Amino acid sequence: MKKLLLIILFVVTSLIYSQDDSISVFLDGTSISNISGDKENIWVATNGKGIFKYSLKTEKWENYSSEKGNLQHDIFYSIAANDRFVWAGSTDGLFILDKKRDTWTKRKFGLGGQLSNWIRSLAYDKYEDVLWIGRFKYLTEFDLKKQRFTDHDLTVAGIEKTNTIKDIAVDGDSVVWFATEAGLHKFNKKKNIDDPGAIFFYDNRNNYFAGLGEQVSISSIAFESKNLWVGLDEFTTPERPDFNIGGIFKFNRKNDWTKFDISNGLTGNGVNSIAITGNYVWAGLYQFGRDTKEMYGRGLALINRTNNKVTILRNSIISPNINCIYFDGTNIWIGTSTNVVKISIVNNLAKW
Secondary structure (H helix, E strand, C coil), X not given: XXXXXXXXXXXXXXXXXXXXCCEEEECCCCCEEEEEXXXXXXXXXXXXCCEEEEECCCCCEEEECCCCCCCCCCEEEEEEECCCEEEEEECCEEEEEECXXXXXXEECCCCCCHHHHCXXXXXXXXXXXXXXXXXXXXXXXXXXXXXXXXXXXXXXXXXXXXXXXXXXXEECCCEEEEEECCEEEEEECCCCCCCCCCEEEECCHHHHHHHCCCCCCEEEEEECCCCEEEEEEEECCCCCCCCEEEEEEEECCCCCEEEECHHHCCCCCEEEEEEEECCEEEEEEEEECCCCCCEEEEEEEEEECCCCCEEEECCCCCCCCEEEEEECCCEEEEEECCCEEEEECCCCCCCC
């Protein structure tokens, strides 16, 4: 563990002081939406250039797009993969790549109308062989063994935004978390999802999320054994300064919520993505302009999850406009508004 801590500290120092041997940049001029992997390849969803595959073995890129003629859609928001399939979420439904045949098919959903074919989040559950599909309206469960799609309505107390899915995290073999624009659902997989008590909902009532803000819109989830880390959207106006106040919460799975924001080290209260490597939480930050109603990138933060110390990683190579972060076990992959950045944080002597 000491070796691992030294490696990460070396990477942090390299990033801050521009010693960039550990950094590689790919896909210049491409806006990245989401990144995932299947142990052999890295899969990248883009806003306008389709899907990219990067082979970890050959270090070569391959593109699926309308320009290449092998995919009839170019704007994607989410991506997930296993050893047989790749799933990509668009505004026009779910695209599925059969790896063996190297061909794409498309699945559209009837419940909720056209807007519900905006697929914003995907997560493959290897324990159940299930793909969870987070739509603008409704959650869909795709059982790969039965080849069956089942829709679920997560609406709580008539609040539509509790059924608007933004992120999904499979937390081991017993729990799945569903992040929405108005709170967080915790699903106990030991029960049927439609049974009473199968899902517990957290918003800012009962002092969840420290009771802060008018509501909590959740952008990203990451977990480790003791804590759940939750990144929030920032959206405030002069008329409603406390609407969505943003920040990162460290939740001990009971009712202890520790908040990180600009008051204790972050450069912005908006969070686009978080990921965990060892004892560190990586976060891509932004600031929401109350008057302009635009998002301004605020770069990359590293939080030591054992002592809660925040370090801001500044490097001219990495755009401050960070959309997504993915850890493949060896490298951190950062998707920005203009490229993909790979940061190597593990050497051959110290594997995770």
